Amino acid sequence: MPNVVAEHADRLVDQFREMVLVREFETRVSSLFEDNELPGFVHLYIGQEAIATGACWGLKDDDYITSTHRGHGHSIAKGLDPDRMMAELFGKETGYCGGKSGSMHIADVDQGMLGANGIVGAGPSLAVGAGLSIQQNDEDRVCLSFFGEGAMAEGVVHESMNLAGVQDLPVVFVCENNQYGEMTPAQDQHSVEGFEARGDVYDMPAETVDGMSVQSVHDAATRATERARNGGGPSLLICETYRYHGHYEGDPMVYRTEAEVEEWRERDPVDTLESSLLESGHVDGDDVAAIRAEASERIDEAVEFARASEYPDPESAFEGVYSEEL
Amino acid sequence: MPNVVAEHADRLVDQFREMVLVREFETRVSSLFEDNELPGFVHLYIGQEAIATGACWGLKDDDYITSTHRGHGHSIAKGLDPDRMMAELFGKETGYCGGKSGSMHIADVDQGMLGANGIVGAGPSLAVGAGLSIQQNDEDRVCLSFFGEGAMAEGVVHESMNLAGVQDLPVVFVCENNQYGEMTPAQDQHSVEGFEARGDVYDMPAETVDGMSVQSVHDAATRATERARNGGGPSLLICETYRYHGHYEGDPMVYRTEAEVEEWRERDPVDTLESSLLESGHVDGDDVAAIRAEASERIDEAVEFARASEYPDPESAFEGVYSEEL
Amino acid sequence: MPEKSMRNAINDALSEEMQRDDSTYLIGQDVGEPGGSFAVTRGLYDEFEEGRVIDTPISEAAIVGSSAGAGMTGSRPIAEIMYADFMGLAADQVMNQAGLFKYMFGGDVTVPITIRTVNGGPGANAAAQHSKSLHGLFMHMPGVRVVLASTPHDSKGLLKSAIRCDDPVVFFEHMELYNREAEVPEKSYKIPLGEADVEREGDDVTVVATQKMFYHARDVAEQLAGEISVELINPRTVKPLDTETLVESAKKTGRVVVADESVVQNGPASYIAERIQQEAFYHLEAPVEVVGVDDTPIPFSPPLTEAVVPDDEDIETAIRDMPRV
Amino acid sequence: MPEKSMRNAINDALSEEMQRDDSTYLIGQDVGEPGGSFAVTRGLYDEFEEGRVIDTPISEAAIVGSSAGAGMTGSRPIAEIMYADFMGLAADQVMNQAGLFKYMFGGDVTVPITIRTVNGGPGANAAAQHSKSLHGLFMHMPGVRVVLASTPHDSKGLLKSAIRCDDPVVFFEHMELYNREAEVPEKSYKIPLGEADVEREGDDVTVVATQKMFYHARDVAEQLAGEISVELINPRTVKPLDTETLVESAKKTGRVVVADESVVQNGPASYIAERIQQEAFYHLEAPVEVVGVDDTPIPFSPPLTEAVVPDDEDIETAIRDMPRV
């Protein structure tokens, strides 16, 4: 990939910076969770960073995304503020949702982030709705819908892709195939080879992408979002990837071998990009160290912000159910 | 088709007889409904006879089928008694369900007919369940699941085909594409060209069949059921067909032209089969007249049976909700 | 004032609100050129420009789920689900999506969507899967408002409020009432969500009745006039529920019958009865009586349907059985 | 008697019934080799031969729908839906399929299926989509029985009855109770569906409490002993509901509190309160008090969750606020 690196060096360095930030956020969340500083449970994105970063890179602030239970990476890639994200994970009032959402429902609709979602498969129908809004108003926007390969089995995902296809909506469906849905391998839940054939079913271009390469994801996503912006309708990207951590933090991971994890680690999206950039000479060891230190400091700040924030007033628990009190 | 006719003359005559019976049943229901003799509403199968007859022909009594709101043809093809069917349409106690079901829920589980169903897309998941029962007990049975092309958009149909594929269940999915879901053309609801691609999605053989030809449906269904019986797993048949009557009796049918109906009528499954049989000399005009008269008499009897039957005791309305009274 | 059917009153409300607000659109099965399965949306496809009236595949979950997403992104969708019976297929999209976003996302988001659906008319003998009254399920879901259409006048005013409401509203139309006609004002008007209507004042017994039961109760009240004085209240919206009006009446009459076509077990009539008993307890002469369907699916055959579904006779009996009336 | 967690008591019931009856099988997400998301099915995959414990794709509708079909064709499936919150995705399959077949098809068919699911534990701070108690929705669906697991002892006996029952049963396990331990008999036993348990006799006030609220109420009753004499009843099954036992107690004490973790609006606690008021009306000293979640989604942050979800304090307050106790 040296040529590619040379051609896009600046962008790749920036993408590397963002991916390091996501990894740092997630790694810190893991240890905070282990230390019982975070209530509830968390699903981490470590290993999949190239997808959120690559797919969101070309988006405008007013484009939309929908996310999943594994949504921290998508949020950062869509420009959300790690301080307020971390505060939300702590359940503090300064969090994105005032402590009402936690990890699984972080949202910032103003920033086009239509929410992490605890219901597997819920995102795509919301994305179709965003697509309808865009189409109704003839806006220059797109919506990216991230979901796991496990969600491919949910009926509403099928309904949503079909509706997007029939209505030619500006939606890009981004399936992150990290090989497992909870503890069950993808091939026990679907004909994995059949993922791409959904393009034919819904009459939309479908493409399988190396989800460990930010460049590959970026390229495919750019094609798909451009097509959507230009009235060309929806697309499907299937990004092959892996999560190193458990399904949730604390998962004993009996369902896979250390060897399998190691194999995927060799394709680690952050490390391989680092190597390429070093190899091509666009960064040196000091640059990398600086980038990593910067990310670490940024997350230190976020944790500090979260820790220093107050818990919400218990009375606020009863507010915001309706647009006016019933 | 002369060669085919010669080879299978006896069967085709029998199939013709059954298709005439279905047509006669439905035609009579249409006029009874117009005369306000039938409560509720009815969806008729006229035009689609070749599919039920062709697909169910090779089934054993203890094989299963699931049906739809348009289920009279499936019921007759699965061996249900027109008397009790007609009585059910009249809401009489001698009906298959004691007057509790009407047209939309006729069932005879002992005869392997797992029910007409008023919820579009409900049948396939029931068929998957029948497939699981068969697989659990290693039985020599299959389940055929009939559904309209409109049902292809329902999430649970997708979930069911996926589950059948993953579990290699002995289920044959029979999609009857009669070109409309209620008043909306199929191509406005799906990428119709993409129906067959579902075979790739769920890793099962998929085939498009002339649904106006009982021979074609028969052949394809035989291949699929044999495969299922032999542990080869599920298949999908897409049968191209047409309904001449409205979606429901009384439908003003503004959504299509007379010319379109006429075009399809030229391929009428009953008439074309009659012509072939006459042409090949396996029946003569008298035979045909006899078959038609026999069907007419059979349905006369059914109507008489239904008319002569009593309405159920109103008290029975409160029985049968639970296996024992709560 | 001209007379209008409930169908046309609803059609008018849709047309007026869609003209008023460009961010509205109509979405559902056959709602477009075909004019809807009960012809409620007839004419709107031609009236509005392309894309404002959208025919969908048979995909209830995507219809409601997409509406939730559209509601968050600046639209004000009006979705139609043909029968309330099919709402089970979109239950997650109401309960876990549309209904929760505002709260879950911290209060700033709004999800201004209206889901119109048909409380199936058992009198049409369409049997167990096309006859249920299901508003009770949605009253149990925080964040969701639940409105019942009964009269042409109310239907129009309530639907306009529902469409303008910034919360998700499930709006139930009773199939057997579409053809009922009554006077409807020419000029635009709204009826606030959460205000019961005291249709008739009375002293002896309060009857709270919804949708078709409201008409039955009205007939019964008429017949009993002179003998038993019935105060008839139509709650119109069941979430929010105008408990105040109901309780006030209960305190006055001391006797209450609640009639609703849903199943009684954990059903809306039982809930309304409970609220009244809770708040008017010390004023009641007798326990609140509930009229509804007793734990039974709706059967097909007319004599069976009649046995299961309550009618004026059941309401009259409930009134007459009240102790010391 | 040995002590067992509710998790293990349920696991035992599953194992015993699956050994007893070859037509049973287990189906759900991660129920097989992984042992289930709360480890409830651990060991069963190895214990039984291939195909008896089936891991599925993430397809709630197909899990429940296929179970309905299998139930009609000679099987006795035991389906697991990870959280009750996800039951919205299978609502049609319960409400319009499994629950209706027996009746709709004329009474001869049986659909002997059990759907185990988890009334989400808000105390685990998994927020609005993983915390709800949702048995109320299913009580409203004719043909469906609804059972609540609270104690290890009851869970085992009730689950065995549910599996053997020829009707569809939705069996709710409360997530925060899986680790509770108590004595469970070694020998096989069943608890009939529809019999409430009078856990503690008392004279001053009846507390009807389900699942986690039952434990809170037990603590409160203990604390108040000497001061206020509490009769504590666990209904165990809410459909059928053992109204007789509840009403009898209400008549004796004249004061009732119903505590359940669901939303109060059209919720199970309100319904139970209504039934009691209806039948014990003339014996009651005060309206039946309801303790539950007041029309609010479950928030994430611990202080918010605590504010929304009732606990022993709320039950104690309800008891103390009863007039003239």
Ligand SMILES: Cc1ncc(C[n+]2csc(CCOP(=O)(O)OP(=O)(O)O)c2C)c(N)n1
């Ligand atoms: C409707 C629904 N069913 C089940 C679950 C439980 N669950 C949470 S995550 C998950 C696996 C999802 O797999 P996938 O879509 O591949 O996403 P990944 O976790 O691998 O990122 C499951 C089954 C859920 N949250 N929602």
Ligand SMILES: Cc1ncc(C[n+]2csc(CCOP(=O)(O)OP(=O)(O)O)c2C)c(N)n1
């Ligand atoms: C879940 C659900 N949604 C909508 C309907 C209303 N409905 C009844 S039949 C029908 C069209 C079905 O089309 P298709 O599957 O092609 O079958 P066809 O009527 O053409 O035989 C619709 C929308 C329904 N009965 N169930």
Ligand SMILES: [Mg+2]
């Ligand atoms: Mg995955």
Ligand SMILES: [Mg+2]
């Ligand atoms: Mg069709």
